[in-house]
Amino acid sequence: MSAVTSASDAVFAPARRMDPSAAAIELVDVSFAYDKRPVLQGITMTVPRGKIVAIMGGSGGGKTTILRLIGGQLKPNSGNVLVAGQSVPDLEPEALYALRRRFGMLFQFGALFTDMSVFENIAFPMREHTELNEELIRDLVLMKLHAVGLRGAAAMMPTELSGGMARRVALARAIALDPMLVMYDEPFAGLDPISLGIIGQLIRRLNDALGTTSVVVTHDVYESLKIVDYMYFVSEGRIIASGTPESVRASTDPFVRQFVDGAPDGPVRFHYPAPPFRTQLLADVS
Amino acid sequence: MSAELATGVFSWLRRLGATVTGTVGKLGYASRFLIMVLVLSPHAFRRLHLTLREIYFAGVLSLVIILMSGLFVGMVLSLQGYEVLSRYGAGEQLGIMVALSLVRELGPVVAGLLFASRAGSAITAEIGLMKTTEQLAAMEMMAVDPVARVVAPRFWGGVISMPLLAALFSAMGIFGAYIVGVRLIGIDAGAFWGQMQAGVDFWPDVTNGIIKSVVFGLAVSIISVFEGYDAKPTAEGVSSATTRTVVISSLAILALDFVMTAFMFRGIGA
Numbered sequence: 001m002s003a004v005t006s007a008s009d010a011v012f013a014p015a016r017r018m019d020p021s022a023a024a025i026e027l028v029d030v031s032f033a034y035d036k037r038p039v040l041q042g043i044t045m046t047v048p049r050g051k052i053v054a055i056m057g058g059s060g061g062g063k064t065t066i067l068r069l070i071g072g073q074l075k076p077n078s079g080n081v082l083v084a085g086q087s088v089p090d091l092e093p094e095a096l097y098a099l100r101r102r103f104g105m106l107f108q109f110g111a112l113f114t115d116m117s118v119f120e121n122i123a124f125p126m127r128e129h130t131e132l133n134e135e136l137i138r139d140l141v142l143m144k145l146h147a148v149g150l151r152g153a154a155a156m157m158p159t160e161l162s163g164g165m166a167r168r169v170a171l172a173r174a175i176a177l178d179p180m181l182v183m184y185d186e187p188f189a190g191l192d193p194i195s196l197g198i199i200g201q202l203i204r205r206l207n208d209a210l211g212t213t214s215v216v217v218t219h220d221v222y223e224s225l226k227i228v229d230y231m232y233f234v235s236e237g238r239i240i241a242s243g244t245p246e247s248v249r250a251s252t253d254p255f256v257r258q259f260v261d262g263a264p265d266g267p268v269r270f271h272y273p274a275p276p277f278r279t280q281l282l283a284d285v286s
Numbered sequence: 287m288s289a290e291l292a293t294g295v296f297s298w299l300r301r302l303g304a305t306v307t308g309t310v311g312k313l314g315y316a317s318r319f320l321i322m323v324l325v326l327s328p329h330a331f332r333r334l335h336l337t338l339r340e341i342y343f344a345g346v347l348s349l350v351i352i353l354m355s356g357l358f359v360g361m362v363l364s365l366q367g368y369e370v371l372s373r374y375g376a377g378e379q380l381g382i383m384v385a386l387s388l389v390r391e392l393g394p395v396v397a398g399l400l401f402a403s404r405a406g407s408a409i410t411a412e413i414g415l416m417k418t419t420e421q422l423a424a425m426e427m428m429a430v431d432p433v434a435r436v437v438a439p440r441f442w443g444g445v446i447s448m449p450l451l452a453a454l455f456s457a458m459g460i461f462g463a464y465i466v467g468v469r470l471i472g473i474d475a476g477a478f479w480g481q482m483q484a485g486v487d488f489w490p491d492v493t494n495g496i497i498k499s500v501v502f503g504l505a506v507s508i509i510s511v512f513e514g515y516d517a518k519p520t521a522e523g524v525s526s527a528t529t530r531t532v533v534i535s536s537l538a539i540l541a542l543d544f545v546m547t548a549f550m551f552r553g554i555g556a
């Protein structure tokens with residue numbers, strides 16, 4: 001997996017796929033549409049156990065949708081989603097809930113419970129899923145808060161937190177039950193450079209310390225290049241390229257270059273499809 | 287011209303059809319939702335503190351408006367009632383008139399309307415906002431069913447609070463009538479209370495009032511939680527869901543009140 005593969009050079013020839021026995025997540029030829037509008041087409045990807053894999057792409061490219069498919073909140077129209085060897089779309093509600101108990105998810109906007117303090121937010125999964133006594137819960141919550149550097153903010157309410165702090169609290173809540181898999185939806189969006197670096201480092205450290213597998217959905221190439229093990233580039237519902245950070249940096253693939261360099265126009269168009277400007281301007285107002 | 291008319295009629299018919307099927311579909315969804323809430327209700331009672339908290343928010347925090355309104359409604363009833371009754375020389379009957387109006391009708395109905403606008407709208411807005419900010423989705427991803435954890439306690443909080451609020455409304459109304467009738471107008475206190483005691487029966491007057499307030503509580507609570515849960519996850523979505531809660535709850539209360547009154551007091555004309 002040293003070279004960046006792109007759709008044009010037969011990316012997913014079986015020989016080049018990562019070892020499936022080590023896979024925490026596998027998407028096999030997944031297609032999905034909201035109502036009739038196709039969002040994902042033929043997505044195939046593998047997330048190996050213990051690694052951090054990034055799903056990169058522009059807004060509206062279907063990244064959050066991929067996470068919802070992995071979490072079983074949506075079912076694919078075709079193809080399959082395997083998590084820890086289980087086919088997620090076929091799980092009964094009970095089994096799905098049992099699987100989700102081993103997930104942690106950081107939502108795009110944190111999704112902290114606004115009627116609970118920071119402490120109670122992190123204690124929430126523990127209270128819901130375990131019979132731990134109050135003393136143990138307190139110790140565990142403080143440990144999680146300590147890990148994200150916010151032990152001092154335990155008594156605060158979510159509305160009192162800055163954006164970066166809220167993201168860290170959400171992160172602590174996502175790892176409250178030591179999940180086997182953590183999904184991060186846009187963990188870097190809307191953060192100042194310092195918070196951004198902190199979150200990136202936390203994701204890497206927590207992944208390695210807890211031995212979890214992480215999926216990071218983001219449009220921030222620069223930050224993810226520093227922390228992830230492997231990246232998939234998604235555009236218009238398809239995987240257009242994938243590779244390790246080194247190979248991505250060295251890549252000459254036009255899609256990858258456009259993402260890495262942040263060029264406004266390239267294979268991913270700046271303009272949403274429209275009739276020629278001239279025709280539209282000259283047309284009658286009717 | 288006639289072609290234009292035809293298309294106009296057709297599009298109108300199509301809109302009408304869409305509205306009807308949309309409404310029926312939503313009613314079906316709401317009924318399924320009610321069943322889901324009931325099935326998941328044991329959760330709300332097993333963890334009683336969740337429901338107690340909602341009783342506090344829906345019930346205790348509505349006390350001021352309910353008590354104040356009850357007092358004023360009772361005082362006005364007393365003024366208006368005395369004016370009419372005294373034309374027939376029946377001013378002494380004020381107590382029974384006020385008590386029956388309140389217990390049978392105004393207590394449940396006005397308390398229900400106030401409850402819908404004070405607590406129902408708050409419940410809708412809260413659940414709708416939790417949906418908008420992905421808190422419900424987050425719960426689902428944490429393997430916690432939001433219907434059991436968020437919706438059921440709020441539903442039961444409303445159902446339990448409503449009859450108590452209606453009773454307090456009526457009690458406060460009677461107190462207001464006492465102040466105006468006995469203290470200001472000067473009706474004999476013994477006659478006021480004595481007539482009331484003799485003329486109001488626990489069965490059927492008070493029980494019918496209680497039945498009404500329980501039904502209104504169920505209606506307002508399910509409408510409030512459903513509208514919140516079903517709200518479009520945007521700012522406008524939550525605001526229009528909140529408005530719908532108040533409008534639909536109010537209409538439901540008045541319509542149900544008519545139906546129940548027709549059944550309860552159908553002996554009157556015979």
Ligand SMILES: Nc1ncnc2c1ncn2[C@@H]1O[C@H](COP(=O)(O)OP(=O)(O)O)[C@@H](O)[C@H]1O
Binds near residue numbers: 064065
């Ligand atoms: N609940 C939904 N119903 C209909 N369309 C949706 C819904 N959620 C997202 N979409 C659409 O699907 C596309 C992909 O969305 P999403 O997965 O959220 O993209 P991303 O996370 O990459 O920004 C977008 O065009 C979005 O408008």
Ligand SMILES: [Mg+2]
Binds near residue numbers: 060063064185186
């Ligand atoms: Mg997204």
